[in-house]
Amino acid sequence: MTLARRHLREVEPAFAPLIKRIGPCRINPERAREPFEALLRAIAYQQLHSRAAEAILGRFLALYPEEAFPRPEQILLTDVLALKGCGWSENKIAAIHDLCRKALEGTVPTRRAAQRLDDAALIERLTTVRGIGRWTVEMLLIFTLGRPDVLPIDDFGVQEGYRILNGLEVRPKPKALAEIGRPWAPYRSTAAWYLWRAADEGKKIAYKAS
Numbered sequence: 001m002t003l004a005r006r007h008l009r010e011v012e013p014a015f016a017p018l019i020k021r022i023g024p025c026r027i028n029p030e031r032a033r034e035p036f037e038a039l040l041r042a043i044a045y046q047q048l049h050s051r052a053a054e055a056i057l058g059r060f061l062a063l064y065p066e067e068a069f070p071r072p073e074q075i076l077l078t079d080v081l082a083l084k085g086c087g088w089s090e091n092k093i094a095a096i097h098d099l100c101r102k103a104l105e106g107t108v109p110t111r112r113a114a115q116r117l118d119d120a121a122l123i124e125r126l127t128t129v130r131g132i133g134r135w136t137v138e139m140l141l142i143f144t145l146g147r148p149d150v151l152p153i154d155d156f157g158v159q160e161g162y163r164i165l166n167g168l169e170v171r172p173k174p175k176a177l178a179e180i181g182r183p184w185a186p187y188r189s190t191a192a193w194y195l196w197r198a199a200d201e202g203k204k205i206a207y208k209a210s
Contacts, residue, residue: 095131161195
């Protein structure tokens, strides 16, 4: 058993049966992906069904056939009408342009530069980008940069997972969840992943009961 799973079972016994059912944590960070790309993809998925977002991204990437992923300066030089033709809304184009400018000025760091910044510093910097909130940066920290100790306290699934895990009537508020989760450090990303699985199980049970 990994250190993370052993630690969570010891400090929060309610995790034990869940971990036994689910098995090892399967967070597989996109270790080759730059923060700029991860954030632009996140903008695409905001308030859209995943299929719609994937279609927009597909048309967008087709504008740059010689690139695995376009560079900020290329996107800024792209005609706005061409971007709209991909399906981007005006608000999302404004967010993408802001992301590009902040990447060029260094506010959005490269992956290598991000390694020298702690979680709090990255959240502070990246939430200055239009359309990028704390939750989006936390997903970047966990699933792109592989940071091990991130607890997205505002995430519905994490809150609901904790409620189900402990048989509570209501979900914990973010501030309360932050305190509850302190003992889970330094493996709060793993804890969040298991709480998401608990929430998924809750959905399946509710569906069968309906």
